[in-house]
Amino acid sequence: MITAALLCFLFLGSSSAFEGLEPWSVGNETVGPSKECTCEAFLPDSIFPMGELELLENTIVQINHKLELEISKITMFESKLVIYTEKIMNLTALITVIENDPDSYTQGQIEDVKILIKQLEALIMELQASIMISTEVLISIRKEVTTIIVVLTRLEATYDKNLVLITRREYIKLQQKLEECERRHNEIFNPNIGSCNHDGISRLSKPMISQLNGHLNSAHRYGGWGKDSNPLPGYENMYWYAGFPDTLVNQISVYADYYNLIMRQPMRTHQLYINSATDWRGIGNNYILRNNTLYYQFRSPFSMGKYNLTSETGVYRVVPKASDKFSYHYSGGQNLDFAADENGLWVMYATDESKGKLVLGKIDEAAFAMKEVYETSIFKPSVGNAFMVCGVLYATRSVDVKTEEIFYTYNTHTRRGSYVSIKFEKFQETYVYLDYNPTDQKLYMYNNGYYVSYHVWFQSKNTQLLI
Template identity: 70%
Template sequence: MITAIICLFFLSSTIALEPVDLWTGRNGTVGPEGQCSCEAFLPGSTFPIRDLEQLEQTTVQISHKLEQEIIKVEMYEGKLTVYMEKVVNLTVLIKIMEDDPDSYSELYIQEVKIQIKQVEALIVELQASIQKSSSVLVILRKEITSIIVELTRLETVYDKNLVLVTRREYIKLQQKLEECERRHNEIFNPNIGSCSHEGILRLSKPIISQLNANLNTGYKYGGWGKDSNPLPGSENMYWYSASTGTVVRYISRYLDYYRLIMRQPMKTYDLYASKDWQGIGNNYIVRSNIFYYQFSNPFSMAKYNLTSQTVEYRVVPMATNRFSYHYSASQNLDFAADEKGLWVMYATEESKGKLVLAKIDEAAFALKEVWQTSVFKPAVGNAFIVCGVLYATRSVDIHTEEIFYTYDTNTRKESYVSIPFEKFQENYVYLDYNPTDQKLYMYNDGYYVSYHLWFKQNNQPNEPKHLIENITD
């Protein structure tokens, strides 16, 4: 009756990577209902198709969430425009009333008060919505980052072509997230480039982009970020430099964030290729397409022009290489940039290891003003500058870092503060502020990490301030 027996078997979630002999030569068996069963042995290295399908489903879900957040951002932009118009109208009205108070009745004044309260309530509501949206964006970024890390691992182990399609989808999501965050940041923090605030209020959760371009956690010494004063056409450029030790030899430039994540540099510069221009330490920055770093011999500050590929160096008066930051050796010259220009931090024998801050004249490549602080440099995790104010960090525990000290070069006043923030990994060797997006960039045990900053506005407590001060209940 049965002219042929067709043996079917189902591989529940795996497909072999290469042709193998699945059959062992054993005969199949026929069950009581005529079904055929036979044994197949799969190799140990198999591709997780079901997992990849799950990732693709997650892509759709995250994409939907991102679309919702983008819609919210567009709504925030519309609301903000309306609220600003209302504030302007109320301001004009108040000015008219102040110039001619006798022309307005008490009832009319009460009505204006109600309008002010309504606008204030709307602004409080908008602020709460934006803060909630910000938390959602941080969560989405973590989800996308973790999946890209997993896809990168799969790409190196399994069939690259099978992974690449899904990986590209996640890169697109990450680009969309970047755009959403940028627009969100413009609304929540519209005064980028301005110093009309009273310093850092708090930091966001760590935003983990991915493992470094070398795909190696052994590259613990390094840094990454954006140009702090980009040349026209280079506004989206990123850079990266790292090594397994404190020697500085390579720096790579990337056209934009997408190329950084895809590990596709525009150009990689070798500081040792033609001449021995390599440095040491890793508290370097890129500013105006110039790489500022600590020169090895002689011990000095150096600048490598990424356009002309030439080097200049200057010895920093009295600077010593005897005092480094807490987390790593050889971090003797720490370069920083903010809204006010280029800086370098170091210690001297005369200061007995206390941190010294100097402003650099970029044209002359020389120090033009120096400030002495009272904080001991080896007790500091790292330091950065915002609007002429130095911020120093220290470890609280393996998960928490803290901004504990500030020095204001504008007033020559120092203070001890407590602004805790979360670390992705326990140790880090690079932390710098970028004034073009008001973010902190950290190199944390081989990972690209960043933070959004919130600033305390002038004369404002943590809660929203009343719009019109001279009208009372």
């Protein structure tokens, strides 16, 4: 850095050298009795906000401490659940013995059993309260982490990236720890991932906003993201993303894990169009990845497409009677909506024959053909989006600018539809992608360029949920 004294020396020695330069003015120099020179310097406005970066680093440290606390709580919850499960099993066995031979037990012994039941109920209620607090803390931490990534992205785009790099690394470590904490939390409170032994969705968590998409461009409002619903061995942590400024689908990027998704470092980006001989482009938003294969709406002819990312080969099948006139409420081009759940692969659409009512088709994955068809009673253009869980269709609609509602379900096992009201918070007013993933029981939403997700909680068949 040039010192003020040196600048002054240069200035006085050759004032002509500075003619025409705005930052320094000939009339600004003064020489005192001691022959010392002072100059006015006009510094640029874009000084790196070190204070803001230090504040971020302190926040990361604080959040890290919170996460350490939550992880220790989860470890405690795990041990308590093991103990309580053992107590319940022993109590169940004792009650069974009493029921089989009630005359062998006195009234006093039966009262003792009742006391044991009440004690166990009290323990479960205590654990339930702790879990609810822990859930709220994790949601709060997720919001703080989202704020951090927004600030980091702004700093990185505006100032020297190298100065932000250390903080970003710390953030990534924090993000990984948060994901691990949420995963363990999810495993405890959704221990039967892949099981359908429940009575359907009871509620959704607050929206968890990961960050702006891989293009760092909110103009890419069409797209989707998530995980493979039935991953190949070794690809269980893989994520995918596809985003576009319009409804034309021409590529999909896959990421080794969540870290690489956030760092925008794809393992590979698959192009669906190379030349006229290999044109596998699609249209719309509601595509999914299953068995490392992209299922999507093929562009021409109007049909369902299947593109294998491993072999880079595709095939399409026309859906009998499917119409391209009935899209979802939030955007056009969403005529074929693919979904995957614990029971397999599905496609949602409408027909002229159904007069726009939503039709659900079960796909035979091996033959890539329609296996069974169900007609619902809801008008597809009135639906915000739809997804499948355990053979049950869930349809959403807007309540207001901040609230969405699951308002209708259709059970393929009973062939019956019903109206419900499960409200959840939207990140923004509209969105174009919403799909459930059975591998982690999460909903993945693509919301005007942002990655958004929700934890899904189910109503237990036999006991009240702990959370």
